[in-house]
Amino acid sequence: MTALALAASPIDRIRQAAPQLTAITAILILASAPILVAMAIDPREFQGESIWLKPLKFHIALAIYTGSLAFYALALPQARLLTRNWRIYQGVVVAAVVGEVIWIGGAAALGTGSHFNLTVPGLYGLMGVAAVTLTSLSLAMGVLFWKTRATTLHLGLALGLILTFVLTVVIAGTMSSGSGHHIGTAVTGARVPVMGWSREVGDLRVAHFLATHAMHAVPLAALTGSRPAVWATAAVYTALTLGIFAQALMGLPLI
Amino acid sequence: MTPDALFQLSGPLALFGWGALVLSPLSPLWADRVAALIIPILLSVAYTALVLAYWAGTPGGFGSLAEVMALFTTPGVALAGWLHYLAFDLLVGAWITKTARSEGISHAFAIPCLILTFLFGPAGFLAFHILRASRALTAKVPA
Numbered sequence: 001m002t003a004l005a006l007a008a009s010p011i012d013r014i015r016q017a018a019p020q021l022t023a024i025t026a027i028l029i030l031a032s033a034p035i036l037v038a039m040a041i042d043p044r045e046f047q048g049e050s051i052w053l054k055p056l057k058f059h060i061a062l063a064i065y066t067g068s069l070a071f072y073a074l075a076l077p078q079a080r081l082l083t084r085n086w087r088i089y090q091g092v093v094v095a096a097v098v099g100e101v102i103w104i105g106g107a108a109a110l111g112t113g114s115h116f117n118l119t120v121p122g123l124y125g126l127m128g129v130a131a132v133t134l135t136s137l138s139l140a141m142g143v144l145f146w147k148t149r150a151t152t153l154h155l156g157l158a159l160g161l162i163l164t165f166v167l168t169v170v171i172a173g174t175m176s177s178g179s180g181h182h183i184g185t186a187v188t189g190a191r192v193p194v195m196g197w198s199r200e201v202g203d204l205r206v207a208h209f210l211a212t213h214a215m216h217a218v219p220l221a222a223l224t225g226s227r228p229a230v231w232a233t234a235a236v237y238t239a240l241t242l243g244i245f246a247q248a249l250m251g252l253p254l255i
Numbered sequence: 256m257t258p259d260a261l262f263q264l265s266g267p268l269a270l271f272g273w274g275a276l277v278l279s280p281l282s283p284l285w286a287d288r289v290a291a292l293i294i295p296i297l298l299s300v301a302y303t304a305l306v307l308a309y310w311a312g313t314p315g316g317f318g319s320l321a322e323v324m325a326l327f328t329t330p331g332v333a334l335a336g337w338l339h340y341l342a343f344d345l346l347v348g349a350w351i352t353k354t355a356r357s358e359g360i361s362h363a364f365a366i367p368c369l370i371l372t373f374l375f376g377p378a379g380f381l382a383f384h385i386l387r388a389s390r391a392l393t394a395k396v397p398a
Contacts, residue, residue, distance in 0.1 A: 034303035040256045041331070042308035052307075110311045 010131055014070050018081050020090045021070035024097055028063040035105065044111055047190050049196065054114070055105040061212075062097055062134075068215060069141060072157055076144060077191040088198055089140070096133040100226030103127065115176070128176055131142045132169060137167035152230060156222025159234040165205055167238065176203040184251040192255065206254045207245035214241070258334040265334075268294055269341040273373050276345075276352045280362050283353075291349035298342035305335035344376040345375060351383045360390065 008016070015022045039052035046054070073081050081090065103123075117124060133210035142161030149155045175181055184201030197203040214237055221233035244254060272294040279286030309331030316322040327333040348369050355365035364386060372379025 015324060034300050037300055038307040041258065041261065041304060044308075105307070109307045160369035 002189075017078075018070040018073035018090075019075070020087065020094055021066045021073070021081075024043065024094045025063050025067040025070060028059045028066065028097070028101065031101070032059040032063075035059060040233055046108070046111070046113065047156060051111060052110045053196070055101065055108050058101055062101065063139075064216070065212070066094075066097065069137060072161070072215075072219075074083050075153060075157060076141075080144065093134050093137045096130040099130045100134065101125065104118065115181075124176075128173075131172065135165055135168050135172075135212075138162075140169075151222075152225055152227050153219065153222045155227055156219040156230045156233075157215075159230060160218030163214035163218060163234060163238060164212055167171075167241055168208065171207045171211045171241075174245075174249075175208060178204075181205050183248055197254060199255065201253060202248035202251040203253065204245070204248050207241055207248055210237075210241040210244060214238075241249065258305070258330045261305075262334055263340055264338065265298065265301065265341055267295060271343055272345045273348060273369065276348050276369055277366060279356075283356060287353060288348060288361050290345055290352070295342045295346050298338050298345075302335050302338040302342065305331050305338070309335070320393065340376065344372055347376065347380050348372045351379070354387075355383075358387070358390075 009253050010017035011022075035052050035056050039050050039056060042050070042052060080086070097192050104114040107117065112119070115124070115127065138161045142158050142165065145154045145161065149158055164191045181204050182198055183204065186198050186200050188200060190199040191197060192199060195205075195209070213233075217237050218230065218234050221230045224230075247254070274288040275286045275289040279290075309329055313326060313329045313332050315325030315328070315332075327336060351368050351372065352362075352365055354360075355362065355368075365383070368379050368383040368386065370379070371382050
């Protein structure tokens with residue numbers, strides 16, 4: 001056996017650094033298989049799209065989120081996420097993720113809305129609690145990177161993760177307190193391909209998307225190796241996200 | 256994809272698994288992988304998708320025979336029930352094949368049990384247990 005064969009693979013290293021996040025990422029991806037098939041056989045639609053598109057989107061988006069956090073754990077000091085308290089906290093976050101996808105999938109199976117569904121008292125509020133709980137992990141990991149910001153990469157990860165939490169809570173919180181993700185009444189139903197954002201009226205999901213991906217955009221700037229570039233990217237990205245948020249609030253489509 | 260199209264695919268898929276079991280002496284490892292893992296998982300994915308798609312709003316239930324029969328009046332749910340038979344009968348067939356091999360029962364004796372399980376699931380399971388019981392009894396007879 002050579003040393004190469006003995007060296008841990010990247011997946012193994014991620015799994016060691018963040019076993020719970022790696023496991024939930026795998027579960028989210030594998031559990032999307034029956035959803036894909038359901039999408040192929042179920043003729044039911046919700047707001048003009050297959051009823052299974054939303055559960056599929058949430059499985060993909062949450063897998064990207066938990067998978068990214070697991071990957072970022074490689075940049076933390078060894079075993080930093082493996083202490084008892086961190087394990088309990090990540091367990092709570094995983095439970096919130098599972099709760100969200102079970103309800104979103106269950107609502108699709110029942111042919112009803114998951115978000116903005118006020119027929120069962122307290123349910124929509126509970127979804128909000130779960131959503132904030134799962135998003136809080138980006139803040140908590142961001143703070144860890146901020147404390148140990150030895151390198152430019154740590155700074156980028158810290159700013160990106162903290163921005164993901166702050167911007168997402170502000171934008172998604174505003175969105176959930178309204179009556180739906182559109183500002184205005186769509187008539188033709190014209191949408192941006194794949195993402196499904198409205199091309200007629202304001203769609204708050206665009207800003208939600210940008211807010212949540214701050215954790216990917218800002219750390220990329222760290223690859224320049226320049227701390228001012230990271231700070232500038234964080235500032236521009238925040239301004240862009242808030243600008244697009246304001247545009248949607250005014251009832252204007254992105255494009 | 257319609258339930259009918261899915262039905263057309265499921266039969267040959269299950270038959271492939273049974274074929275692997277009949278030919279298992281050629282490659283016990285692959286026969287087991289195909290019949291006890293790969294095909295049951297494919298059938299389970301399709302089953303789960305059908306339940307997600309058709310369970311809500313289906314008439315019927317589990318409270319009485321009439322309710323259970325009503326469940327099978329919805330094509331999507333009836334197909335789910337059919338895939339359930341295909342998946343779990345094949346798993347029982349794989350278990351029979353594996354158990355026969357590990358207990359030294361000739362594959363020639365396992366094959367009739369497999370055919371019976373393929374056609375009438377529980378009857379084949381029963382036949383294999385009768386076969387094992389008879390072996391256990393005869394083993395106690397002093398030579």
